[in-house]
Every structure is written in C-alpha cells, then in structure tokens.
Amino acid sequence: MKDETLSATVQNGNTLAGFSRFTPSAHRTASGWRLIPFLVAALVLIPIGTVLSSFFAPASDIWQHLVETTLPGLLINTFWLALGVVIGTALLGVSLAWLTAVCEFPGRKFFSWALLLPLAVPAYVTAFVMLGLFDYTGPLQTALRSWLGPESWFPEVRGRLGVITIMILAFYPYVYLLARNAFLTQGKRSLEAAQSLGFNRTQGFFKVALPMARPWIAGGVMLALMETLADFGTVSVFNYDTFTTAIYKAWFGMFSLSAASQLASLLIVIVFALIVVEQQIRVRMRYAETKQSARGDRIALCGWRAGATTTLATGTLFFAFLLPVAQLGIWAAGTFAQDFDSRYLDFLWHSLLLSALAALLTCGVALLLVYAARRHPDPATRNAVRIATLGYALPGTVLAVGIFVPLAWLDNWLGEMALQLFQIETGLLIQGTLVIMLFAYMTRFLAVSHSPIDSAMQRITSSIDEAAMGLGLNGWAMLRRVHLPILKSGIFTAATLVFVDVMKEMPITLMTRPFGWDTLAVRIFEMTSEGAWEQAALPAVALVLAGLVPIMLFMRQTEK
Numbered sequence: 001m002k003d004e005t006l007s008a009t010v011q012n013g014n015t016l017a018g019f020s021r022f023t024p025s026a027h028r029t030a031s032g033w034r035l036i037p038f039l040v041a042a043l044v045l046i047p048i049g050t051v052l053s054s055f056f057a058p059a060s061d062i063w064q065h066l067v068e069t070t071l072p073g074l075l076i077n078t079f080w081l082a083l084g085v086v087i088g089t090a091l092l093g094v095s096l097a098w099l100t101a102v103c104e105f106p107g108r109k110f111f112s113w114a115l116l117l118p119l120a121v122p123a124y125v126t127a128f129v130m131l132g133l134f135d136y137t138g139p140l141q142t143a144l145r146s147w148l149g150p151e152s153w154f155p156e157v158r159g160r161l162g163v164i165t166i167m168i169l170a171f172y173p174y175v176y177l178l179a180r181n182a183f184l185t186q187g188k189r190s191l192e193a194a195q196s197l198g199f200n201r202t203q204g205f206f207k208v209a210l211p212m213a214r215p216w217i218a219g220g221v222m223l224a225l226m227e228t229l230a231d232f233g234t235v236s237v238f239n240y241d242t243f244t245t246a247i248y249k250a251w252f253g254m255f256s257l258s259a260a261s262q263l264a265s266l267l268i269v270i271v272f273a274l275i276v277v278e279q280q281i282r283v284r285m286r287y288a289e290t291k292q293s294a295r296g297d298r299i300a301l302c303g304w305r306a307g308a309t310t311t312l313a314t315g316t317l318f319f320a321f322l323l324p325v326a327q328l329g330i331w332a333a334g335t336f337a338q339d340f341d342s343r344y345l346d347f348l349w350h351s352l353l354l355s356a357l358a359a360l361l362t363c364g365v366a367l368l369l370v371y372a373a374r375r376h377p378d379p380a381t382r383n384a385v386r387i388a389t390l391g392y393a394l395p396g397t398v399l400a401v402g403i404f405v406p407l408a409w410l411d412n413w414l415g416e417m418a419l420q421l422f423q424i425e426t427g428l429l430i431q432g433t434l435v436i437m438l439f440a441y442m443t444r445f446l447a448v449s450h451s452p453i454d455s456a457m458q459r460i461t462s463s464i465d466e467a468a469m470g471l472g473l474n475g476w477a478m479l480r481r482v483h484l485p486i487l488k489s490g491i492f493t494a495a496t497l498v499f500v501d502v503m504k505e506m507p508i509t510l511m512t513r514p515f516g517w518d519t520l521a522v523r524i525f526e527m528t529s530e531g532a533w534e535q536a537a538l539p540a541v542a543l544v545l546a547g548l549v550p551i552m553l554f555m556r557q558t559e560k
Contacts, residue, residue: 036369040388041385043443044391046402047399051268051402052269073241078242084160089174089175092172094175096115096180100313103309104299124236124525124528125328125544126166126324127237129324131158134157158239163235174227182213225274226392243267244397248260248397251511252511260401264401344538350518351542355499357438359449360495363449366454369385369389370450372385399508400507456490496553504546520540524543
C-alpha cells in the first residue's frame with residue numbers, strides 16, 4: 001500500500017514537473033487573456049460614457065428648446081407605450097404559458113411551439129401590414145363604408161392603442177417562453193399543494209404558482225420593455241413620437257448631433273434605472289424548483305373552457321403571425337413582377353454581407369470573452385464581461401449617437417494630424433464606412449452571442465483542460481484544437497441569432513450606413529414612410545424568412 005502511494009506521488013510529481021515547463025509562457029498568455037474582457041468593456045463603455053457625458057454636462061439652450069417643444073410629449077408617449085406593453089405582454093404571455101404548460105385542450109401540442117413563431121416577424125413589419133389592412137383607406141374599412149355607409153364606426157388604428165397592440169403581439173413571446181419554462185417545472189403539483197392548504201384552483205394559481213414563476217415572468221417582461229424602448233420602426237410607421245424617433249429627427253431632421261445626444265442621454269438614464277429596479281426585484285426573489293418526477297398530470301379543460309382557450313391561442317397566432325405573413329405573401333406576389341429589379345439584389349447583398357460580418361466579429365469577440373472568463377473566473381473578470389455585454393439593453397439610436405460622436409472626433413483629429421505632418425488632406429477616414437456600423441452591431445448584440453457560447457463552454461469540464469495541458473497545449477493552441485470543436489454547436493447558434501438580428505435591425509443601420517448602402521430594413525423604412533405598403537412587402541418577406549431560422553433551430557434544440 002505504501003509503495004502504491006509512493007508511486008502515485010512520484011507520478012504526480014512528474015506531472016507537475018511537466019506542467020512547470022509551460023508555466024512561464026502560460027503565465028504570459030494568461031495575462032494577455034485577462035486583458036481581453038477589460039479591453040472589450042472599455043470599448044463598450046465609450047458610447048455609453050459619451051452619451052452620459054452630455055447628460056451630466058447639459059447645454060442649457062438645447063434643454064430649454066427640448067423642454068419647451070418636444071420633451072413633455074416624448075415622456076408621456078413613452079410612458080404610456082411602455083406601461084401598455086408591460087401590462088399586455090404580461091397578461092397575454094402568462095395566460096398562454098400557463099394554459100399550454102399545465103392544461104390540456106384541443107391543439108395544445110401545436111400551440112405550445114407555434115405561439116413562438118411571431119418572434120420571426122419584426123414588429124415594424126407587423127405594424128405596416130396592420131396599417132395596410134385596417135387603416136381608413138385599407139380594404140376592411142373601405143368595405144365597411146360601402147356596406148354600412150360613410151358614417152360607420154371603426155376604432156382609430158393610428159392612435160396609441162394601435163401601437164401598443166402591435167407591440168404586444170410582437171413581444172409577448174418573450175414572456176410566454178420564460179413563463180412557460182417556469183410553469184413546466186411546477187406542473188399540476190403546485191395547485192395540489194395550494195388545495196391542501198384550503199385554496200381553490202384560482203386562488204392556488206395567484207397565491208402559489210404565479211409567485212413561484214415571478215422571476216421568469218419579470219425577466220420576460222423586462223425583455224419586452226427593453227425592446228419597446230429600443231423600437232424605432234414600429235413607432236415611425238405609426239408616426240408615434242418617442243425618444244427613438246426624436247433622436248433620429250434631431251440628428252437627420254434638425255442636423256443637431258448635440259440635441260440627439262441630449263435626448264439619448266436621458267433615455268439611457270431611464271434604461272439604467274429600469275435595469276437596477278429589475279435586478280433589485282430579482283435579488284429579493286427565491287425559487288425552489290419542483291423535480292420532474294413530482295409533476296402531476298395536466299388539467300383537462302372541457303366544454304366552453306376548452307373552446308375559449310383554443311380560441312385565444314388561435315386568435316393570438318392568427319393576428320401575430322398568420323395574417324401578417326399571408327398578407328405579405330399576397331402583396332409580394334402582386335408587386336414582384338413590376339417592383340423587383342437589380343436594386344433588390346443590392347439590398348439583399350448588403351443585408352447578407354453586413355449580417356455575416358457582424359456575426360463573425362461578434363461571435364469572435366464573444367468567444368474570446370468566454371475563454372478569458374474560463375481561465376480567470378475572478379470577480380473582476382466576471383464584472384468586465386457583464387459590462388461588455390451591457391449593450392443589448394441600449395436602444396440602437398442611443399448606440400448610434402454614442403459611437404458616432406467619438407469616432408467623428410477621431411476622424412477629424414486624424415485629418416488634422418495628416419494635414420500638419422504630411423500636408424495631405426485625407427477627408428473622412430472612418431465616417432461613411434462600415435467600421436461604425438460593425439462596431440455598433442458588435443456592441444448591441446454581443447450579449448446575444450455570448451449567452452449560447454458561454455452555455456456551451458460550461459459543458460466542458462476542467463478535466464479536459466487538464467488533459468490538454470498535460471499534452472503541452474495552452475492558450476491559443478488549446479482554444480483552437482480542444483475547445484473550438486466542442487463549441488461548434490454553441491457558436492453556430494450564436495452566429496445564427498446575431499445574423500438574423502442584424503438583418504432585422506433598423507435604427508443603427510439607418511443612422512450609420514454609408515451613403516447609398518441600403519439594406520432590406522432600410523428599404524422597408526423608406527417604403528413605409530411613404531405609405532407604400534405593397535412595395536415594402538418584398539423585402540419584408542425576406543426578413544421574415546430569415547427570422548424563422550433561429551426559431552426552427554430553437555425548436556429542434558428543445559425537442560432534443
């Protein structure tokens with residue numbers, strides 16, 4: 001026994017001696033890896049700091065003009081829009097999540113995944129389709145006036161209620177997805193536990209099941225709220241002024257980058273305040289998950305309850321996905337012959353190229369962040385990674401302003417230096433190029449790519465790293481030869497999500513694109529701003545088809 005112990009000790013000593021041969025280079029490489037999250041976090045903080053600096057150093061004349069003209073209306077419109085979307089997505093998303101997760105009704109299996117399909121349709125696409133169908137000059141109101149007379153009543157589509165309704169239909173899947181996952185872990189057992197305490201099913205839902213799922217519901221509602229504050233296309237289609245449209249108008253309408261920066265600074269303060277409130281709410285919440293074996297059978301709905309549930313799910317899917325996609329197909333088929341030309345090939349090429357470059361850049365940076373955090377799992381590195389992935393909570397208009405201001409200063413400084421040192425007029429070196437766009441995309445969607453890659457990295461055990469180090473692999477060699485083959489699935493998922501998000505992204509593309517560099521999203525904005533709904537259908541169909549890709553991948557992953 002002593003001999004075996006001695007032998008093991010000698011072998012371990014030899015192994016440690018082998019590791020020591022790689023210690024100096026490994027230490028230098030480790031130091032380099034640790035710098036990556038801090039460098040990326042510093043880059044992300046540049047646009048945030050630029051925008052916030054204008055808030056803490058306000059220009060009195062600009063603020064006076066904003067307060068006297070636009071700011072009160074922007075605050076009121078944004079408040080009611082955010083409140084309406086929060087309430088609507090919470091009610092609709094939680095209701096559908098509970099019904100598909102715990103209850104049994106006709107079509108439940110189909111609706112459990114089909115209710116996620118509206119995620120593939122950008123909110124601004126649903127907006128212009130609904131306006132084209134239900135506006136005063138649309139086919140529905142025109143038919144009603146011909147049948148019932150010119151005085152026939154129809155609710156105002158272009159008002160605040162119309163914008164809120166469209167965003168609820170577009171963003172409820174965020175709440176539905178997270179809440180359904182929470183309810184699936186509870187099953188019928190939570191109601192049975194409540195009934196044992198003397199509550200009926202309704203009381204058990206509100207007193208037991210709903211509080212247990214509150215962290216997930218809060219997360220989904222927060223995502224819907226962030227998307228609402230960041231939305232530009234939907235509110236511009238409805239001519240509903242919010243901070244995002246005001247920032248765009250201040251920049252390109254008033255040609256005042258300072259006014260746009262002031263508005264962006266106020267919006268970013270509001271967003272940060274919401275993030276802090278949401279995090280404080282989550283800190284106070286605790287949740288104990290029910291084991292899968294403890295789940296009970298589903299609650300069978302019969303009679304009018306089953307019919308009402310199926311009707312609710314069918315109506316939601318119809319208005320949020322089936323009707324917009326069907327109408328887009330009809331419009332696109334009718335205008336394809338006369339509207340399609342070589343320009344659309346350029347729109348498609350620009351969209352695909354930008355999406356591919358952004359996906360490549362963003363996933364590459366996310367991979368470096370994940371690997372650096374794996375090698376240095378200390379609090380400072382983790383906080384740097386959190387800061388680096390903060391851009392997803394910021395609206396695209398805010399990022400566009402925050403990135404354009406310092407890069408414009410850098411561009412002017414480089415031009416002055418070239419003129420003084422070499423007597424060369426360089427013109428604009430950075431502005432009007434794809435550099436600004438790609439940097440903005442990377443900042444905005446880094447969190448989207450980081451999550452799946454980080455999840456895939458968590459599945460790689462430390463013993464694999466130890467075995468690789470025993471074979472002399474370290475740093476880049478270990479990442480290239482060991483981790484990358486295992487991370488292929490996560491990287492592919494991340495690249496797909498970023499690719500589709502960039503395809504659908506509108507404000508960053510619209511505000512930072514080079515001259516003449518139009519994409520499918522820009523084409524949709526131009527056509528919808530002129531009320532040409534049918535001409536906007538063709539690029540919208542391409543965006544919807546692209547949006548279906550990550551949904552299908554998610555469904556396959558869920559089935560596995």
